[in-house]
Amino acid sequence: MDSLKEKFAAKAGPVAAEVKALIKEKGDFKLGEYTVEQVYHGMKGMIGLVTETSKLDPEEGIRFRGYTIPELREKLPKSPNKGTEPLPEGIFYLMLLGELPTQDEVIDIGNNWARRSNVPKHVFDVLDKLPVSTHPMTQFVIAISAMQTESLFAAAYKKGINKKDYWDYVYEDSMNLIARLPRVAAYIYRRKYKDNVHIEPDPKLDWAANLAHMLGYDEFDMYRLMRMYMTIHVDHEGGNVSAHTTHLVGSALSDPYLAFAAGMTGLAGPLHGLANQEVLSWILNLREELGGGLPTEKQIEDYIHKTLAEGKVVPGYGHAVLRKTDPRFSAQQDFYTRYIKPQGTDDLCEIVQMIYKVAPPILESTGKIKNPWPNVDAHSGVLLTHFGMVEHDFYTVLFGVSRALGVLSSLIWDRALGHPLERPGSITTEGIKKKIAAAEAAKV
Ligand code: HAX
Numbered sequence: 001m002d003s004l005k006e007k008f009a010a011k012a013g014p015v016a017a018e019v020k021a022l023i024k025e026k027g028d029f030k031l032g033e034y035t036v037e038q039v040y041h042g043m044k045g046m047i048g049l050v051t052e053t054s055k056l057d058p059e060e061g062i063r064f065r066g067y068t069i070p071e072l073r074e075k076l077p078k079s080p081n082k083g084t085e086p087l088p089e090g091i092f093y094l095m096l097l098g099e100l101p102t103q104d105e106v107i108d109i110g111n112n113w114a115r116r117s118n119v120p121k122h123v124f125d126v127l128d129k130l131p132v133s134t135h136p137m138t139q140f141v142i143a144i145s146a147m148q149t150e151s152l153f154a155a156a157y158k159k160g161i162n163k164k165d166y167w168d169y170v171y172e173d174s175m176n177l178i179a180r181l182p183r184v185a186a187y188i189y190r191r192k193y194k195d196n197v198h199i200e201p202d203p204k205l206d207w208a209a210n211l212a213h214m215l216g217y218d219e220f221d222m223y224r225l226m227r228m229y230m231t232i233h234v235d236h237e238g239g240n241v242s243a244h245t246t247h248l249v250g251s252a253l254s255d256p257y258l259a260f261a262a263g264m265t266g267l268a269g270p271l272h273g274l275a276n277q278e279v280l281s282w283i284l285n286l287r288e289e290l291g292g293g294l295p296t297e298k299q300i301e302d303y304i305h306k307t308l309a310e311g312k313v314v315p316g317y318g319h320a321v322l323r324k325t326d327p328r329f330s331a332q333q334d335f336y337t338r339y340i341k342p343q344g345t346d347d348l349c350e351i352v353q354m355i356y357k358v359a360p361p362i363l364e365s366t367g368k369i370k371n372p373w374p375n376v377d378a379h380s381g382v383l384l385t386h387f388g389m390v391e392h393d394f395y396t397v398l399f400g401v402s403r404a405l406g407v408l409s410s411l412i413w414d415r416a417l418g419h420p421l422e423r424p425g426s427i428t429t430e431g432i433k434k435k436i437a438a439a440e441a442a443k444v
Contacts, residue, residue: 235406
C-alpha cells in the first residue's frame with residue numbers, strides 16, 4: 001500500500017464508524033425539513049425534483065401520466081401485425097403529451113423515428129477502435145458521446161439562441177437520439193457476440209421489432225417481448241440514478257447526447273440497471289453450484305443465506321422507493337405464463353418463480369432490508385435467455401435504449417418549463433455535529 005493510501009485507510013475506518021454511530025444516535029435530528037439519516041442515506045423520501053412523465057407509489061408501483069402498467073398494456077396501441085403488447089412509441093407520446101395516442105399517432109412517431117435513424121459512420125468507427133472485451137454499457141456510453149457531434153442544441157447554443165427556444169432543439173436532439181439508439185445497440189451486440197456481422201434495419205418494422213431484428217432475432221415472440229420490454233423500462237419517476245443524472249447534467253445545458261450518456265453511466269451500476277445482468281449471473285452460478293437442473297426451494301434458501309453471509313446483495317430484490325412487488329416484475333411474470341408456459345415450462349423462468357416464493361421472507365428476516373420484494377431486474381434476463389439472447393452482459397443496454405424514452409421526454413419538459421441549474425446545498429459531518437451540539441445547548 002502506498003503511504004497516502006495507508007494514511008487514508010487509517011482515517012477512513014474510524015470516520016466511517018463515527019458516522020454510523022452518529023446516524024444511529026442522532027438520525028432523527030432535523031436539518032431543516034429533513035433528518036440527518038435522510039441526508040446521509042441518499043436523500044430517500046425527500047421531494048426535490050419535479051418530473052411530469054411518471055410517478056412512483058411505494059405500495060402500488062409506477063404510473064405513467066396516471067396509468068398503471070396493466071392499464072397501459074391494455075390501452076396503448078399495438079402493432080397492426082397481430083400485436084398483443086403496446087408499441088413503445090405510444091408510451092413516449094403519453095409521457096410527452098399526457099394523453100393516450102391513437103393508432104395513427106403511434107404509426108406517425110414510428111415513421112418519424114425511422115426517418116431520423118441514420119447513425120453517422122464515425123460512431124461505428126469509434127466503436128471499432130475499442131477492444132471487443134469492452135463492456136457493452138461502456139461501449140453504449142462512448143457511442144452516445146461520439147454522436148454528440150450531431151447535437152443541434154449544442155450548435156445552436158454556440159451561435160446564440162433565446163432561452164424560450166431551448167426546448168425546440170432539445171426535442172430535435174432527443175428524437176434523433178431515440179431514433180438512432182436501436183442501431184447503436186445492435187451494432188455493439190453484433191460486433192461483440194456475432195462475429196461483427198451486422199443486419200440492416202427493416203423499414204417495415206416498428207422501433208422495438210426493428211431492434212430485435214437488427215440484433216438477429218426475427219421470431220414474432222421476440223418482437224412481442226421487445227415491445228413489452230421497451231415499454232415497461234422507460235421511466236420510474238425522477239429520482240432514480242439514470243433519470244436524475246440525465247436531468248442534473250441537462251440542467252447545466254449540456255446537450256441531450258451528453259446528458260443521456262451521463263445517465264447511462266449511472267444505469268451501468270449494479271445497484272441500478274446492471275442488476276438485470278447480475279440476476280442472471282446469480283441464477284446461473286446457483287445452478288452450476290448445484291450441478292444444473294431445477295434446484296429445490298431449500299437449496300435456493302441456502303444459496304440466499306450464503307449470498308447474504310458473504311456480504312453481497314441478492315440482485316433483483318429490494319428497492320429505494322417500492323415496498324411491494326414491482327408491477328414491472330408482475331408484467332414479465334404474466335408474459336411468461338401467458339405466452340411461454342403454455343408451450344412448455346422454462347427452467348430458468350421457473351427458478352425465478354421459486355426465488356419469488358422463498359426470498360422475501362429471508363430478506364425480511366434480516367430486519368434491515370426495507371423492501372424484500374422483487375424489482376424489474378429479477379425477471380427480465382430469463383425471458384431474453386428463453387428466446388436465445390444468452391449474453392447477459394448486454395442486457396443493461398436494452399434497458400438503456402428503453403430508458404431514453406422517459407428521461408429524454410422529461411428533458412424536453414425541463415427546457416420547456418425553463419427549469420434552472422440544479423444545485424442543492426451540502427453539509428460536512430463537522431457541520432452536522434455543530435448543529436446538533438447547538439440544538440442540545442439551547443435545550444439546557
Ligand atoms: N440483498 C441484500 N441486502 C440488501 C438488499 C438485497 N437485495 N436490498 C437492500 N439490502 C441491504 C442494503 O445493502 C443495506 O445494507 P447496509 O445497511 O448494510 O448498508 C440495507 O439492506 C438497507 O437497504 P435499503 O434501505 O432496504 O435499500 P436501499 O434503498 O439502500 O437500496 C437497492 C436499494 C435497490 C440498491 C437495494 O435494495 C439493492 O442493493 N438491491 C439489489 C440490487 C438491485 O436489484 N438493484 C436494482 C434496483 C432496481 C433498479 O434500479 N433497477 O434498475
